[in-house]
Amino acid sequence: xxxxxLWIGCAAYAAxxxxxxxxxxxxxxxxxxxxxxxxxxxxxFGCFCNSIEGSHWGVHxxxxxxxxxxxxxxxxxxxxxxxxxxxxxxxVAPPIYALVRRHGGDRMAARLAAAVVWLYPPLAGLVFGDxxxxxxxxxxxxxxxxxxxxxxxxxxxxxxxxxxxxxxDQAIFLGIAGLWGAWRFRGTRRGWAAAGVVVVCVAVLAxxxxxxxxxxxxxxxxxxxxxxxxxxxxxxxxxxxxTLFARAGFLVLALGPLLFLPLRTPWxxxxxxxxxxxxxxxxxxxxxxxxxxxxxxxxxxxxxxxxALSRFxxxxxxxxxxxxxxxxxxxxxxxxxxxxxxxxxxxxxRDVALDRxxxxxxxxxxxxxxxxxxTHVALSDPFARxxxxxxxxxxxxxxxxxxxxxPNSARLEEYGARFSLLLAQGRYVEAARSGGATLxxxxxxxx
Numbered sequence: 001x002x003x004x005x006l007w008i009g010c011a012a013y014a015a016x017x018x019x020x021x022x023x024x025x026x027x028x029x030x031x032x033x034x035x036x037x038x039x040x041x042x043x044x045f046g047c048f049c050n051s052i053e054g055s056h057w058g059v060h061x062x063x064x065x066x067x068x069x070x071x072x073x074x075x076x077x078x079x080x081x082x083x084x085x086x087x088x089x090x091x092v093a094p095p096i097y098a099l100v101r102r103h104g105g106d107r108m109a110a111r112l113a114a115a116v117v118w119l120y121p122p123l124a125g126l127v128f129g130d131x132x133x134x135x136x137x138x139x140x141x142x143x144x145x146x147x148x149x150x151x152x153x154x155x156x157x158x159x160x161x162x163x164x165x166x167x168x169d170q171a172i173f174l175g176i177a178g179l180w181g182a183w184r185f186r187g188t189r190r191g192w193a194a195a196g197v198v199v200v201c202v203a204v205l206a207x208x209x210x211x212x213x214x215x216x217x218x219x220x221x222x223x224x225x226x227x228x229x230x231x232x233x234x235x236x237x238x239x240x241x242x243t244l245f246a247r248a249g250f251l252v253l254a255l256g257p258l259l260f261l262p263l264r265t266p267w268x269x270x271x272x273x274x275x276x277x278x279x280x281x282x283x284x285x286x287x288x289x290x291x292x293x294x295x296x297x298x299x300x301x302x303x304x305x306x307x308a309l310s311r312f313x314x315x316x317x318x319x320x321x322x323x324x325x326x327x328x329x330x331x332x333x334x335x336x337x338x339x340x341x342x343x344x345x346x347x348x349x350r351d352v353a354l355d356r357x358x359x360x361x362x363x364x365x366x367x368x369x370x371x372x373x374x375t376h377v378a379l380s381d382p383f384a385r386x387x388x389x390x391x392x393x394x395x396x397x398x399x400x401x402x403x404x405x406x407p408n409s410a411r412l413e414e415y416g417a418r419f420s421l422l423l424a425q426g427r428y429v430e431a432a433r434s435g436g437a438t439l440x441x442x443x444x445x446x447x
Contacts, residue, residue, distance in 0.1 A: 289337045
């Protein structure tokens with residue numbers, strides 16, 4: 001992998017998506033999850049928590065966020081999160097490049113395979129989306145399998161540890177991969193290493209679901225939050241036929257730019273469980289290209305793609321790769337998961353006004369607000385939270401920030417009328433104003 005073009009491409013990819021992410025952040029287009037992970041990273045060496053979930057351990061097994069927390073401690077900026085995810089996306093390309101070279105591809109074919117990775121729409125959507133631990137999974141998976149294939153056992157085990165640290169579902173996926181590797185390479189050093197990975201995966205699952213998550217969950221009577229995707233009801237089942245087209249369309253968007261080549265190799269077996277995770281959900285968000293759920297399967301699919309390329313003669317391989325590059329570009333043009341018309345625009349007066357008000361907020365205050373402001377204060381204020389979803393719930397915050405210049409905010413739509421009633425009752429009084437953004441303080445003493 002001593003190809004200067006490869007590493008220049010990685011640097012350019014990371015810089016490009018960092019710049020795009022910074023622009024998206026500057027125009028307040030990040031959603032709730034960005035704030036959740038900003039607060040979690042900022043508190044990594046404390047409560048490892050946020051104001052939405054409580055302890056993040058109660059929702060996901062994500063030790064990788066300690067590394068993110070260390071980076072945030074060094075450079076306390078939301079751009080740190082954006083840059084880390086962009087770098088992680090860029091680093092998916094080198095192991096795919098190396099697999100192509102290792103299995104008969106020349107340097108040009110390997111460069112083209114890297115270009116396919118950089119243009120692959122699901123990866124672009126993952127990297128550009130709100131920061132998530134899932135953003136690290138594709139690179140971790142690809143590096144783990146490449147180093148295992150190359151016989152670099154120590155590096156492969158390190159990659160497996162990083163993969164396991166992203167999220168608990170990777171313990172299932174990597175465990176399946178380990179079982180396959182232990183059987184395929186049984187009796188060899190690689191086979192024993194794969195078997196060891198299976199044991200560790202089982203231990204992680206047992207520790208998380210048997211001890212960590214139950215003890216970290218604020219309410220043991222409430223089901224594990226991700227279960228909402230799979231608690232199918234009779235009404236959900238009746239709507240299933242209507243969603244089959246969308247599920248099939250997802251597979252076309254995921255595999256079409258790769259000419260469905262991953263399906264031509266046994267390595268695609270490793271992507272079966274990650275695909276099942278997103279396709280068996282009752283909610284479409286998991287099988288929508290451009291969401292962070294793609295991080296579960298991208299690494300396995302791209303590895304299968306790299307192995308599938310070894311089936312072609314050199315000249316045919318190059319032609320196939322050029323076609324994949326073109327298909328990725330076409331999909332980005334007609335079904336862009338970045339949604340630039342929605343997420344990328346010039347900074348407007350309303351952005352400047354909101355930022356001006358956020359800069360004069362008292363530090364460390366208990367504040368409830370809508371998404372646009374929450375994501376911008378989460379890193380510095382552990383007490384910042386969202387307005388309630390339910391209008392019947394009280395606001396337990398000293399300050400409330402409302403910005404009517406962002407009228408499409410879901411929390412403003414849900415709680416705006418209720419808060420107007422609280423204002424009419426004199427429960428909150430105006431403390432500061434900037435453009436359409438107004439900061440209110442509780443009329444009686446804050447506790």
